[in-house]
Amino acid sequence: xxxxxxxxxxxGTRLAHDITEIRPGEFKGAAFKKGHMVCxxxxxxxxxxxxxxxxxxxxxKDEIHENQAAQILAKGLSGIGIEWExxxxxxxxTLHAAYDGILAINTxxxxxxxxxxxxxxxxxxxHTLVKKGDLVAATRAIPLVMQxxxxxxxxxxxxxxxxxxxxxxxxxxxxxxIITGNEVFSGLIEDRFEPVLSGKITDLGSEITSLxxxxxxxxxxxxxxxxxxxxxxxxxxxxxGMSVDPDDVTRMGIARAGAxxxxxxxxxxxxxxxxVAYIDDVPLLGVPGCGLHHRITALDLVLPRIMSGxxxxxKELAFLGHGGxxxxxxxxxxxxxxxxxxx
Numbered sequence: 045x046x047x048x049x050x051x052x053x054x055x056g057t058r059l060a061h062d063i064t065e066i067r068p069g070e071f072k073g074a075a076f077k078k079g080h081m082v083c084x085x086x087x088x089x090x091x092x093x094x095x096x097x098x099x100x101x102x103x104x105k106d107e108i109h110e111n112q113a114a115q116i117l118a119k120g121l122s123g124i125g126i127e128w129e130x131x132x133x134x135x136x137x138t139l140h141a142a143y144d145g146i147l148a149i150n151t152x153x154x155x156x157x158x159x160x161x162x163x164x165x166x167x168x169x170x171h172t173l174v175k176k177g178d179l180v181a182a183t184r185a186i187p188l189v190m191q192x193x194x195x196x197x198x199x200x201x202x203x204x205x206x207x208x209x210x211x212x213x214x215x216x217x218x219x220x221x222i223i224t225g226n227e228v229f230s231g232l233i234e235d236r237f238e239p240v241l242s243g244k245i246t247d248l249g250s251e252i253t254s255l256x257x258x259x260x261x262x263x264x265x266x267x268x269x270x271x272x273x274x275x276x277x278x279x280x281x282x283x284x285g286m287s288v289d290p291d292d293v294t295r296m297g298i299a300r301a302g303a304x305x306x307x308x309x310x311x312x313x314x315x316x317x318x319x320v321a322y323i324d325d326v327p328l329l330g331v332p333g334c335g336l337h338h339r340i341t342a343l344d345l346v347l348p349r350i351m352s353g354x355x356x357x358x359k360e361l362a363f364l365g366h367g368g369x370x371x372x373x374x375x376x377x378x379x380x381x382x383x384x385x386x387x
Contacts, residue, residue, distance in 0.1 A: 047099060047101075048097050048098075048099055049097065049098060049099070050096065050097055050098075051082070051086075051087050051090050051091065051095060051096060051097065051098055052087060054082045054098040055082050055083060055084055055086075055087070056081070056082065056083075057081070057082055057098075058079050058080065058081055058082070059076055059077070059078055059079060059080045059082065059098070060078065060098075060099055060101040060109075060188070061078050061110065061134065061135075061188050062074040062076065062077050062078050062133060062134045063075050063076040063090065063093060063095060064093075064134065065093055074133070074134070075089065075093060076089075076090070078111070082098070099188075101188070101189060103189065106191055106192050106193065107189050107190065107191060107192060108185075108189070108190060108191070108192040108195055109188070109189060110132070110134070110135030110184075110185040110186075110187065110188050110189070110190070111132040111135055111185075113135065113163075113185035113190060113192075113195045114132040114135050114136060114137045114183060114184060114185050115130055115132060115137065116195055116196065116199045117137070117163055117165070117183045117184075117185065117195065117198060117199055117202070118132075118137040118139060118183055119199065119203075120157075120198070120199030120200065120201075120202035120203040120207070120208075121139065121157070121165055121181065121183055121199075121202040121203075121207060121208045121209050122139060122207050122209060122210075123148075123206045123207025123208065123209055123210030124206065124207070124210045124211070124212075125141060125142045125143060125145060125210050125211030125212065125213070126139050126140070126141070126142060126180070126181075126207070126209055126210060126211060127139075127140050127141075127142040128140065134184075135184050135185040135186070135188070136182060136183070136184040137182070137183055137184075138179055138181070138182045139179075139180055139181040139182065139183070139209060140177055140178060140179055140180060141174040141175065141176055141177060141178045141180055141211045142176065142211060143176045143211065143213060144174070144175050144176055144213070144214065145173075145174060145211040145212050145213040145214055145352065146171055146172070146173055146174070146211070146212050146214060146348050146349060146352045147167075147168055147169075147170065147171065147172040147173075147174050147180055147209070147210075147211055148170065148171075148209075148210045148211065148212050148352075149167050149168075149169075149170040149208065149209055150204075150205055150207075150208045150209075151170060153201065153202055153204055153205065153208040154167065154202075154208050154209075156201045157198050157201050157202045157208060160194055160197060160198040160201065161194060162185065162186045162187055162190045162194060162195075163183070163184070163185055163186065163194070163195065163198045164183065164184050164186060165181060165182070165183040165184075165202070165208070165209075166181065166182055167180060167181040167209060168180050168181065169385045170387070171345070171348070171349055171384070171387065172379065173214075173348055173379065174211060180209060180211070181209050212352040212353065212354075213352065214248055214249060214348055214351045214352050215250075215351055215352065215353060216249050216250050216251075217245075217250040217277075217278045217279040217351060218250070218251070218253045218254075218275075218276050218277050218278055218279070219245050219250050219251065219252050219253060219254075219277060219278075219279045219280070219281065220252070220253065220254035220255075220256070220269075220272030220273075220275070220277035220279070220280040220281070221237075221238060221241055221242070221245075221252050221254065221255050221256070221280075221281050221283075222256045222258060222265065222268045222269065222272065222280065222281070222282045222283070223235055223237055223238060223255075223256070223257045223258070223283050223284065224257075224258050224259070224260060224265055224282060224283060224284040224285045224294050224297075225259070225260060225283075225284040225285065226259045226260050226291075228257060228284070229257050229258060229259040230259070235257070236336055237283040237284075237331070237335065237336060238252075238255065240335065240336065241281055241283070241331065241335070244343070244344070244347065245281075248347065248348060248351055250279070250351065253275065253276070253277060254271070254272045254275050254277050256268040256271065256272070260284075260285055260291045260292070260293055260294075261293065261297075262293040262294075262296035262297040262300055263297070263300065264297070265282070265285075265293065265294055265296075265297025265298070265300075265301075266297045266298075266300040266301040268297075269282075269297065269298065269301040269323070269328070270301055273323065273326055277326070278325075278326055279326065279327055279329070279350065279351070280326060280327070280328045280329070281328075281329050281331055282294055282297075282298070282319075282328060282329070282330050282331065283330075283331045283333075283335065284333070285297075286317045286318075286319060286330050286331070286332040286333070287317055287332065287333070294319075294330060295308060295319065295330070298319070298321050298328055298330070301323060302323055303321040303322060303323050303328065304322055304323065304324070305321060305322050305357070306319065306320075306321040307319065307320045307321070307356075307357060307358050307361055308330075309361070310342040310346070310361040310364055310368075311361060311362055311363075311364050311365030311368050312341070312342035312345065312364050312365070312368035312369075312370075312384075313368065313369055313370060314332075314334035314337075314338045314341045314342070314370055315332065315334060315335075315341035315342025315343065315345075316332075316342075317330075317332035317334075318330065318331070318332060318341070318342040318343065318346070318361075320346065320356050320357070320361065322355075327350050327356070329343065329346065329347070329350070331343050338370065338372075339376045339378070340370065340376060340378045340383060341370075342364065342368075344378070344384075345364055345368070345383075345384040345387070346360075346361075346364075360387075363386075363387045364384065364387045365386075365387075366386030366387060367382055367383065367384055367385045367386025367387060368383070368384060368386070368387070369383075370383050371383070
């Protein structure tokens with residue numbers, strides 16, 4: 045319950061909440077913090093902030109203060125890989141990545157949480173690559189005083205399935221790279237795929253441990269896959285032979301090698317002819333020719349998720365369609381753009 049009093053009457057009492065001051069272009073923050081003892085020298089400053097009255101809080105048994113509510117909400121939202129300081133400000137707590145990895149948001153949980161009155165949580169996009177310490181979300185109890193029951197209900201909703209917000213570490217993979225194509229194999233043209241893909245792999249903390257050049261021959265592609273797996277590769281990237289020409293036989297080579305599932309085609313441009321397959325627990329990623337002409341393609345949306353241990357199937361490739369259209373900007377700013385953000 046709130047008791048209203050004039051600022052002059054409030055002299056000698058302690059503030060029940062932070063008093064915010066905004067000076068456009070200069071400052072936004074607490075001019076007076078919760079617990080500050082109001083003195084006569086504060087009256088003029090408070091009035092300039094539009095505070096002619098202050099409030100004393102006398103909580104009923106079933107009521108809760110915004111800062112205590114924020115603590116309960118943050119705990120419910122936080123899953124593995126999330127850290128936060130138990131130091132709420134104006135009923136808000138920020139959540140941060142505890143280590144490098146890929147952000148995982150349970151979007152159904154998040155929506156259900158935000159349907160509860162008087163609470164909110166805003167996050168970065170799902171599947172965002174983050175570094176240790178990065179801000180990934182913020183939660184807030186909206187009123188100064190509220191009923192305890194809805195807060196506890198919101199926190200319980202958020203905690204389902206080990207929390208709404210988590211960070212999955214990106215694992216290190218011994219990676220095989222198979223470059224297909226008669227023209228590259230015969231030396232007619234110089235391969236340009238290897239440096240591009242090696243850079244993407246090393247940027248994610250893994251390394252290319254096997255490199256093979258093979259012609260457009262499904263039997264030889266199959267043997268190259270088998271050789272990479274026998275050498276201990278836990279991830280295989282294949283380039284070339286992914287389009288619809290009759291001599292594009294990379295998919296046939298993957299099937300011949302014993303892939304248990306093959307998903308050809310992603311709802312992404314560039315990268316519509318992207319392929320994901322699995323041989324036991326080894327993912328195989330087929331990279332179409334657009335990977336040479338575009339800095340970011342479907343591969344860049346899928347690769348970190350694969351390396352975080354996620355199994356990518358038809359459904360995941362289909363969901364990439366929302367936000368999967370690259371604007372082909374003259375200066376690429378990915379990941380600071382809409383590409384891949386809707387999945």
